[in-house]
Amino acid sequence: MKLHQLSTLAAIADTGSIRAAARSLDLSPAAVTKAMRELEADLQAPLLVRGASGVAFTEFGRALVVHARLVLGQLQRAEAEIEAMRGAAxxxxxxxxTPWVALTFLPPTVQRFRQHMPEVQLEFFEGLLGVVQPRLRDGSLDFSIGRPPPASPQSEFHNVPLFSTHSAVCARRDHPKAGCRTLLELEDAEWVLNWDPASRESISDNLFRKRGMKVPHTIHLAHSLSVVLGLLARTDMVxxxxxPLVEVLIAKENLWALPLRETVDETIVSITSRRGAPTSPAATCFLECLREVVDEGSRSQDPELRRLFHSIELLL
Incomplete structure (x- = not known):
């Protein structure tokens, strides 16, 4: 396998077609096709299925794309590290x-980081596991700040806990169940959650079954906080x-935290990275900026920050 072949394979995966990949690489479609045929010949396995509507990846192709992105990403990190060592970060x-970190600690962290490394371009993704795990796995994401993936002795990810906090059940202020005191009163409610589909069973167990409740008939999943907020504002969903996110949103979004007696869903926020992957100078700098912002915030006299830290327990 040659590097230009892996770059070509990744470009086809990113753009969706041979012609688009050729444009992105400033090559001819014939050159892209030749690179793929040579790669298939080297591996003695079909990688692409070519048809009138474009190309699709075989199972061999899908597997190799993951490794190709990992190799290319690691090379980019190596180049960036050498540049940083030469003083040209x-x-x-x-x-x-995760949304609540994005709305609280992220802005001052970014400002501080930009003072140290103004030439580094930042790219952010909403920290749902279904979004970040594949990108951590293929090396296109340096790290994530949010719920850690399920732990196991053979886990491919490394987690460093940052915060622990509990959650609140929220709805619009004039919701029919705004005065509920127990989760049992919400058995017949319609729910919308900004969580991953893979979390559905753990949600059901932690919130409902362990309390002897029936799992609500309807639990919608939304992969965007703005979608959830829009639905809460104009429906009877909860x-x-x-x-911490409630503290930030409750006044701005006309939300209401139901005065439940029960403790609802403890959340751990961690820094998650691919196990064994070296940390780039930029990543090290960003995480140090985050720790400084959090440390200063925990000692701040600002009322809003005091209210925020009242609802979290620092673990770092």
Whole structure:
């Protein structure tokens, strides 16, 4: 396998076609096709299925794309590290961020980071596991700040806990169940959650079954916080947010945290990276800026920050 072949394969995956990949690489379609045929011949396996509507990847192709992106990403990180050692820090830093961190600690962290590394381009993704895990796996994401993936002895990810916080059930202020005191009163409610489909069973267990409740008939999943907020504002749906996010949104979005007696869903926010992957100078700098912002915030006299830290427990 040659590097230009892996670059070509990744470009086809990113753009969706041979012609688009050729444009992105400034090559002819014939050159892209030749590179793929040579790669297939080297591996003795079909990677692409060519048809009138374009190309699709075989199972061999899908597997190789993951490794191709990992190799290319690691080479980019190596180049960035050498540049940083030469005093010319540049490149790109890709980060997954859970919404409440994005709305609280992220802006001052970015400002501080930009003072240290103004030439580094930042790229952010909403920190849902379904979004960040594949990108961590293929090396296109440096790290994420959010819920850690399920732990296991053979886990491919490394987690460093940052915060622990509980959550609140939220709805619009004039919701028919705004005065509910127990989760049992919400058995017949319609829920919308900004969580991953893979979390559905753990949600059901943690929130409902362990309390002897029936799992609500309807639990919608939304892969965007703005979608959830829009639905809460104009429907009778309810949702669950970590308390720091509630503190940020409750006044701005006309939301109401139901005065439940129960403790709802403890959330751990961690820094998650691919196990064994070296940390780039840019990533190290960004995480140090984040720790400084959090440390200063925990000692701040600002009322809004005090209210935020009242709802979290620092673990770092």
């Amino acid at each position: 540049a490149g790109k830093l890709s980060i997954g961020v 949702s669950i947010f970590p308390w």
